[in-house]
Amino acid sequence: MNNGDRWDDDVRGAYQLPIEGEEQARDRAIGRLRRESAKRRGLGAWWLDPDGLRMYPALAAACVLAVLVIGAWGGAAWMASRGVRAPRPTIATIPSGSTAVTFVFRAPGATRVSLVGDFNGWDPNATPLARATTGEIWTAQVPLEHGLHAYAFVIDGQDWEPDPAAPLAPVATFGRRNSLLVVGEDQAL
Amino acid sequence: MTDAELVTRAVAGDVGAFEDLVARHHAACLRFAAHVLGDRIEAEDVVQETLLRAYRSLGTYQERQQFRPWLFRILVNRCRTAAGRAHAHRLRTAVELTPGDATVRDATDGFELRSRLSRAMAGLDAMHREAFVLKLGEGLEYEEIARITGASVPALKMRVKRARDQVRARWEELEHDEQR
Secondary structure, eight states, rough: OHHHHHEEEEEEEEHHHHTTHHHHHHHHHHHHHHHHHHHHHHGGGGSHHHHHHHOOOOHHHHHHHHHHHHHHHHHHHHHHHOOOOOOOEEEETTTTTTEEEEEEETTOOOOOEEEEGGGGTTTTTTEOOETTTSSSSEEEEEEEEEEEEEEEEEEETEEOOOOOOOOOOOBBTTTTHHHHHHHTTTOOO | HHHHHHHHHHHHOHHHHHHHHHHHHHHHHHHHHHHHOOOOOHHHHHHHHHHHHHHHGGGGOOOOSSSHHHHHHHHHHHHHHHHHHHHHOOOOOOOOOOOTOOOGGOSSHHHHHHHHHHHHHHTOHHHHHHHHHHISSSSSOOHHHHHHHHHHHHHHHHHHHHHHHHHHHHHHHHHHHHOO
């Protein structure tokens, strides 16, 4: 190693030394991000926030029910007016406080469809849908814990689509909309 | 989990995933900003602005990009803006990163080395300082620095060479003085 290389290493070593208060600065940055995130989600944020659901369970349930009823009624009316019969999630009860929900999605021309949601860490590789024999319909059965879930479908690993048969989450994240599903005993709304 | 996987989750709305990215890259961002701006407090502000801007821009992030160079491009721009602001208000250079400044005092054995580097870099203008830090401090390839700064590779090589010669000459002077 020549003198120039050694000097470069000395400079790199001096540069890489930790800066005082680095961890506290990182925590302050994360705190500011959380505030920003809460501001972005606005007033609608609390009911998608687990803390919010704990604080206002009755109000949360009422709002979810209202959104679902209005969404289902509006969606059904819209589809009926166009003669469209959309596939819907179906259910089968399984033990241990979960319900097996079958997701059905129509995606003409798709080569790959997957399900992403809060239940699989929004991982596009975690829950692939299987193509039905008709070629346009894709399905997957997923055991979900009882409660409110947000989800969407990812087509060919790129296009993010909410479920046309379910109400939309009121908050778009980075311009993307997700669908909502409430899973309970013997039912998935 | 890779940066790309965390970004995918963050784009999907998982704020915790973005926090993991912050935890992973914050120290490097703070180090870069502190050396370029020569002011620890200003650097922290700039890094916060950078992370907020990155968070708001995640929707435009392309998966073929690597997260760190993408983040550093935002950081470099924020540092340039902050450096311009500092010129307008108060010209504060890396010379001030000395033992007399309690806000930048390191609780490490490397304080003298850091102080020497700060003082050796004090004469560099912002353009040369940026190139010098990305190359010798962060150890990035010239092509990567070009994507971050928008400058051409030949121009960057020239800047790094000039900066390196200048910093090294000053470094050796300071080292000599410390040994006397």
